[in-house]
Structures are given as C-alpha cells and as structure tokens.
Amino acid sequence: MPTRWKVHGERPVYENRWVDVWSADVEQPDGQRVDYQDVKLRNLAVAVVLNDRREVLMMWRHRFVTDSWGWELPMGLIEAGETPAEAAARETLEETGWRPGPMTPLLYSEPANGITDSRHHLFRADQTAYIGPPTERNESDRIEWIPLTDVRPMIDRREIVSGATLVGLLYVLMTECLR
Template sequence: MLWKTYGERRIYTNHWVNLCLVDVEQPDGVRFEHHVVRLRNLAVAAVLNEHREILMMWRHRFVTDSWAWELPMGLVEENETPGETAAREAEEETGWRPGPMKPLIYAEPANGITDSQHHVFRADQATYTGPPTEKNESDRIEWIPLDGVRSMIDRQEIVSSGSLVGLLYVLLDETGR
C-alpha cells in the first residue's frame, strides 16, 4: 500500500536536523500533512578485541536524562564515507584506533517519522593512541565482555538503537562462529 507525496516544506532547519511537513495521501485517500524529521546519517563502530570484548562508553544523554553504555558513533560528514566516520569517531571518543572497518549492518530506526540512516561497522582489532580527544562524550571507556552484553541489554544498561542494532548483530555473528 503506497502512500503518495505531493510536496514538502521545511518548518525548522539547522546543521543537525530539519523538521518538515510533507503533504501525503494514504492508500485510503485521506490526505494530510505529516511531520518528518530529516537527520544526517549516523555511523557506528563495533570494535572488538582478541579477548571477545567490545569497546563501549558509559555516557549520559540529557534528552532522556539517562545513563547507558553505547558504542562509539557520530554523524557522517559531507567529505566522509560512513566507514571513515565510524573509525574517526571511535578514535576521537575512545582513544582506540580501530583496524579495518567492515560493514556490519544497516538500519533505519524510526522510518515512520525520520529518514535517519544508521551504518554500523565492525573492526576486530584496535590500537590505543592516547586519551580521547572528544572530552564531552563519556565518563568511562571500557572493553566489555561479549558474554555479558545480553544481560546488560536486559537490565536496560544499553538502550540506544545504534548500539543495540550493532551489538545484537555482533552477538549473532559470534553465535554462528
């Protein structure tokens, strides 16, 4: 059942987000303006080491006033590929330079309201380069054993969709090995 679009207008815009009203018609003929949030694409880094541990950050998100573990991630810049962004963000946020980044999974976490694209990459090694250059990203950076990730998700210690999608896919990969 295809929805038809007749036009779009921005009602707010800045470097990070565009809020739009899209003139749409549903398959049943009802026509209205639908709010759409247009976001820049996101790249996520799932960095593992030889001990079956994954690199994560403990951080506060003011929007939901919550603390949780997250994978390194950031917005894809115009002059970067998503893989380059994932590697850069991992090093800036954690001080660990990932080895070769391999595409892991692609997701659109809320495609009924936003066009945000999440590109998740995996690296199976990393080299410590020094303290993170991004000082406002996290309180702690740790290598978390993969066998503890499921219980952390169950306890809602990991809640961001970019992290969840990446971690669950890594766990599926590891189960198949």
C-alpha cells in the same frame, strides 16, 4: 496490490544544524490526503570494535535528553565528503582514543523510518591500537572493554538502551552464536 504514499509537496517547518522538521502534503493509499510531519537527520556511523579477548569497546555516558546513563558504542554523524566507514573510524578514535583497524560493513538500519529519514551504518573492526586519551572529552565518563558474555545481562539491566548500540551488539552476538 499495495500502493505507495504519494507526496504532493513538502516544506520546511524548522531547520538547524542538528535536525530539520518538514511538513508533507501526502496522499495515503486509500486516497486520503494528510499533512504529515517528518524529521530529517544526518546519517549516523557506528563502530562495533572487538579485541582478541572477545571484548567490545564501549563508553559509559550520560544522555541529557532522557537524563539517563548507559553503555554505548562509538558513533557519530557522517560529515560532508566522508564515507560512513571513515566516520565510524574517526568517531571511534575521537571518542575513545583507540584507532580501529579495517572497518567491515556489519549492517544498515533505518531506526524510525515512519518519522525520520536517518540512516545508520554499522561497522565491525577486529583490530585496534591505543593512540592516547580521547580528543572528544564530552562524549563519555568511562571507556572500557566489555566482555561479550556480559552484554546480555547488561541489556537486561537496562545498562544498554541506545538503539544503534543494541542493533550492533545483538547482530554481533547473533553472528557469534551461529559460528
């Protein structure tokens, strides 16, 4: 019968407002004890916003960590006292200038649960209204409505590489195909 890893203690190694690195004294199922590092991150909310023309709202942006450009869905960290759905709606408005309608839970993801505790909450909105230019001017270079039929070729060309974006778009494409 499988057994759980047993944590004998944890301590912070490095902490700031974006990321915390912890060291854990862990006993593995075979009885071996190891010093295991894990990254603690705030949880993320992601919005897949669709219009009645079967287009998805996306942002073309630069990620300095990988020095790469790509199309992404609106997303951001969930603030204290905020629900994941509220965060997804807020981030969409701040980053794109579009206010999404009701946010329907799409899926939940733990993108790298062997190294980080980050949880991703993805939502779908099928209604939206343009409010004005985005208030977060550092988030993207362009904001566009991308036809769902263009998403797969964009993935193949590595124009969409963000994990949270891929998970949300692939789930929507799968759902659309099953209808």
